[in-house]
Amino acid sequence: MLLQPLHEPAADRAGVQLLLLRDDLTHPELPGNKWRKLKYNLQEARRLGHHTLLTFGGAYSNHLAAVATAGRLTGLRTVGVVRGEELGQLPLNPTLAQARADGMELHFLDRATYRRKHEPAVLDQLLHTLGPAYILPEGGSNTLALPGCAELVQELKADFDYLCVACGTGGTLAGLLTGLGGQHEALGVAALKGADFLRDDINQLTQQATGTTYTNWTLHTAYHGGGYARLSPELLHFVREFEQRHGVLLDPIYTSKLLVGVLDLLERGYFRRGSTVVAVHTGGLQAWAGFRERLTLPL
Numbered sequence: 168m169l170l171q172p173l174h175e176p177a178a179d180r181a182g183v184q185l186l187l188l189r190d191d192l193t194h195p196e197l198p199g200n201k202w203r204k205l206k207y208n209l210q211e212a213r214r215l216g217h218h219t220l221l222t223f224g225g226a227y228s229n230h231l232a233a234v235a236t237a238g239r240l241t242g243l244r245t246v247g248v249v250r251g252e253e254l255g256q257l258p259l260n261p262t263l264a265q266a267r268a269d270g271m272e273l274h275f276l277d278r279a280t281y282r283r284k285h286e287p288a289v290l291d292q293l294l295h296t297l298g299p300a301y302i303l304p305e306g307g308s309n310t311l312a313l314p315g316c317a318e319l320v321q322e323l324k325a326d327f328d329y330l331c332v333a334c335g336t337g338g339t340l341a342g343l344l345t346g347l348g349g350q351h352e353a354l355g356v357a358a359l360k361g362a363d364f365l366r367d368d369i370n371q372l373t374q375q376a377t378g379t380t381y382t383n384w385t386l387h388t389a390y391h392g393g394g395y396a397r398l399s400p401e402l403l404h405f406v407r408e409f410e411q412r413h414g415v416l417l418d419p420i421y422t423s424k425l426l427v428g429v430l431d432l433l434e435r436g437y438f439r440r441g442s443t444v445v446a447v448h449t450g451g452l453q454a455w456a457g458f459r460e461r462l463t464l465p466l
């Protein structure tokens with residue numbers, strides 16, 4: 168897998184080698200962590216004889232996009248339960264339009280019901296209406312999401328000391344922790360505001376998947392940049408400059424904040440001098456289509 172050196176003054180000053188793991192390039196149609204999280208869930212869905220995947224997401228969800236693409240590539244029927252009434256989302260944004268083009272059936276759920284989506288009564292009603300299905304949680308983070316993410320560690324054939332990843336639900340970080348098996352150090356950078364609860368979620372996921380809670384990791388919650396999916400002018404500026412310096416486009420929700428966080432931690436002397444830091448580009452570039460559309464609209 169491609170490990171791209173990032174020549175950043177902050178890394179030079181800190182005496183640290185900074186590498187970007189280009190997991191955004193691993194699959195032409197299903198790049199990044201969303202595919203890794205799906206891999207073993209798809210096997211399980213088939214093993215259980217399911218023909219339909221049903222999952223949940225907001226209107227710009229990388230996970231919905233990935234499930235729709237996976238459905239098209241594997242021939243499984245896909246149903247996406249989308250947060251918010253349909254009327255508020257017409258015309259469909261590029262993420263949802265592409266999901267529908269990939270064959271996903273979109274089912275819109277008002278926000279109050281959506282909040283209760285994992286309650287048995289709501290799930291039963293959905294399955295009753297939409298037909299039997301293998302259910303993937305929002306963001307795709309369940310115990311079967313972890314082994315696919317863990318494989319990234321095995322594929323990473325390089326010496327490193329720190330492995331850094333952006334966190335939404337924390338499933339990807341949990342998978343990396345199981346792959347690291349207590350070795351090295353992992354850092355998560357939270358994309359949402361008030362993400363302290365993620366520490367428990369991550370521990371719970373690794374505990375369920377492997378019977379272990381790990382201590383070789385930290386979650387950094389100060390780099391949400393105003394909140395989930397808030398693209399501030401500063402963050403947009405950072406993304407543009409990063410692309411000019413390195414020829415790499417970061418996504419607007421996750422990897423942009425990851426790199427802001429890693430560069431700030433480098434400035435603060437967080438990483439040991441002489442160490443190698445790997446940041447994972449987890450993909451998510453499909454989100455730009457929707458953001459571009461929003462950016463050109465008057466507010």
Ligand SMILES: *Cc1c(COP(=O)(O)O)cnc(C)c1O
Pocket residue numbers: 199200201229230306308333334335336337338339340418421422449450451452
């Ligand atoms: C979903 C996503 C993440 C966060 O993954 P979690 O497993 O939910 O923490 C990080 N980067 C990108 C590009 C994503 O789409």
